[in-house]
Amino acid sequence: MTTPNIELLAPAGDMERLHMALAYGADAVYLAGTTFGMRAFAGNFDRDQLRQAVQLAHAKGVRVHVTCNTMPRNNEIAALPGWLEFLQDAGVDAVIAADVGVLALVKRHAPRVQVHISTQASIVNYQSANAWHDLGASRVILARELSLDEIAAIRAKTPKTLELEAFVHGAMCVSYSGRCLLSNYMTDSNRDSNRGACAQPCRYRYTLMEEKRPGEHFPVFEDEQGTYILNSRDMCMIDHIPQLMAAGLDSLKIEGRAKSAYYAAIITGAYRHAIDAAVAGQPVDPVWRDEVEKVSHRPYSTGFYFGHPGQYYQDGRYIRDWQVCAVVESCTPDGLATLSLRNKFTAGDQVEIVGPHTPALSFRAPIMRDMDGFELEQPRKPEMRFTMQLPRAVPPLSLLRHQAEGL
Numbered sequence: 067m068t069t070p071n072i073e074l075l076a077p078a079g080d081m082e083r084l085h086m087a088l089a090y091g092a093d094a095v096y097l098a099g100t101t102f103g104m105r106a107f108a109g110n111f112d113r114d115q116l117r118q119a120v121q122l123a124h125a126k127g128v129r130v131h132v133t134c135n136t137m138p139r140n141n142e143i144a145a146l147p148g149w150l151e152f153l154q155d156a157g158v159d160a161v162i163a164a165d166v167g168v169l170a171l172v173k174r175h176a177p178r179v180q181v182h183i184s185t186q187a188s189i190v191n192y193q194s195a196n197a198w199h200d201l202g203a204s205r206v207i208l209a210r211e212l213s214l215d216e217i218a219a220i221r222a223k224t225p226k227t228l229e230l231e232a233f234v235h236g237a238m239c240v241s242y243s244g245r246c247l248l249s250n251y252m253t254d255s256n257r258d259s260n261r262g263a264c265a266q267p268c269r270y271r272y273t274l275m276e277e278k279r280p281g282e283h284f285p286v287f288e289d290e291q292g293t294y295i296l297n298s299r300d301m302c303m304i305d306h307i308p309q310l311m312a313a314g315l316d317s318l319k320i321e322g323r324a325k326s327a328y329y330a331a332i333i334t335g336a337y338r339h340a341i342d343a344a345v346a347g348q349p350v351d352p353v354w355r356d357e358v359e360k361v362s363h364r365p366y367s368t369g370f371y372f373g374h375p376g377q378y379y380q381d382g383r384y385i386r387d388w389q390v391c392a393v394v395e396s397c398t399p400d401g402l403a404t405l406s407l408r409n410k411f412t413a414g415d416q417v418e419i420v421g422p423h424t425p426a427l428s429f430r431a432p433i434m435r436d437m438d439g440f441e442l443e444q445p446r447k448p449e450m451r452f453t454m455q456l457p458r459a460v461p462p463l464s465l466l467r468h469q470a471e472g473l
Contacts, residue, residue: 072311072318074341075131075231076334079323080110084119086331089422089463091338094129095119096162097323101149102134102142113152120157129159134168135184143167150175166201173202180204182231190216192223195230205229207319210238210301214313214371221314229316234303235333235358236321238369299375302366304336304358307344309371328390328465329361335422353425360388360467387469391417392445392452394464401456403464411468412444419456421464429457 076092078084087095097119098110111119116132123130132153138146146168153161154176161179163169164186172181182205183189183198190209198206208217210233221230275283301321303310310318318341320333339354358366362384367375392405411417413433420426434442434454445452454466 071316072341072345073129073231073316074334074337075317075319077236077320077323077325077330078119079325079330081115081119082327083323083325083330084122086327086463087334088123088126088128089461090331090335091422092128092334094131094159094317095123096131096133096319098133099149099153101145102136102138102168113156116153116158117156124157130157131160131162131182132158133162133184134172135162135164135186137165137186138168143171146171147175150179154179160205162207169198169201169203182207182229185209185233192220195220195224195228199225199228203228205231205317207231207233211370213373214309217313217315230314231317231319232310232315233301233321233369234310234318235301235337236325237364238298238301238367238375298364299367300364301369301375302358302363303368303371304340304350304355306368306371307337307340307350311344326362326390328467331422331463331465332357332361332420335420338423351425357420357426359385362386388467389470390465390467392454392466394419394421394460394462394466395451396462397456397459397464399459401459402453403456403460404451404453405466407445407448407450407452410444410446411466413442415468417466417468419460419464419466421460424460424464427457 073093074091075094075096076087076090078087078095078097084095084097097116099116100110100112120130134146134150150161150172158176158179160182161168161172161176162182162184163172164184169181169183172179181203183203185207187194187198187206188209189195189198189206190212195206195208204227206228208220208230212220212232217230217232224230275281303318307318318337320337322329322333336354336357340350343350364384369375390408391411392407395404395406397403411431413431415431416428417431418426418428432455434445434452436442436445437451437453442452
């Protein structure tokens with residue numbers, strides 16, 4: 067579903083997550099090939115998969131943006147022209163770039179592909195935004211450190227032909243716009259965060275060691291485990307879609323190419339309904355607002371949109387209260403579903419079924435059947451297929467989940 071004047075941009079870390087983003091209401095998706103993307107450890111797409119991804123998305127009227135937003139070194143530049151030519155041939159709609167040299171190469175080797183300037187470029191003022199536009203960019207992805215007032219000021223002093231995009235949900239980096247060198251120095255493998263291989267040292271637990279007492283670690287603690295001085299909250303702006311639209315943003319971006327297919331589905335679906343409600347002049351239904359609490363996340367904040375978000379020092383753990391049990395492959399009109407197992411559960415467990423454009427419904431899992439028709443109390447084998455009678459018919463890619471202690 068395409069909403070006028072505002073785009074919902076969802077992450078697609080691999081083919082499974084792409085299918086979820088498409089089913090749950092994305093207007094556009096962003097993904098990466100096997101090189102030049104800032105999430106080297108997401109599943110990503112080889113060339114054949116990328117062509118298929120573009121075909122699947124375009125069949126649903128969804129745009130595809132491909133990340134080329136690393137800071138490439140000299141020995142990587144020679145591979146870029148051929149890669150960019152391939153992206154144009156595959157039908158990619160936009161390339162996300164952070165480096166001015168990459169921008170020049172896109173204009174030369176993929177002139178029919180739009181260029182979006184990555185948040186890695188740290189665009190925080192209208193002069194910078196206009197400069198990128200003058201160089202050929204059709205969109206800038208604003209730095210996450212901007213307030214709503216600053217975004218509105220940039221919108222007022224940039225041409226309408228320049229689109230503005232901003233992150234509205236997901237993980238935030240303790241470093242300015244994600245430009246960090248800690249990973250390079252704190253890992254033996256020299257994992258460069260600016261070339262897609264961040265080891266996330268901001269999540270590490272730290273202690274203090276005095277120079278003349280090697281090996282003696284003194285706690286700088288918030289708890290007995292140590293301190294999490296670099297930890298950050300996650301961003302959640304689902305309650306503020308009208309303000310984001312009023313500030314002049316053209317695209318609302320969900321972070322999370324390295325996160326699960328469940329995350330891609332639930333967060334995309336929640337923001338789809340929030341955006342549609344905002345366009346209709348209505349508040350978001352609490353049913354959909356509650357969905358953002360049912361994915362793995364750190365404590366939420368509104369980022370820098372209304373001021374400094376503050377750090378979260380208590381621990382480095384994620385809130386994981388819900389777990390996917392199975393994914394619906396098909397369902398009859400009377401609710402008899404064929405599912406694929408993701409995590410074990412048992413008949414009698416309290417579960418929820420939630421799907422594309424269908425709110426969560428809680429019920430007790432009945433006795434199931436394997437594909438040979440034999441009764442099944444607990445599916446056990448990963449990705450095994452089985453049937454279950456649901457309380458209502460649901461679309462394919464609906465998710466069966468349960469709340470469990472200790473996740």
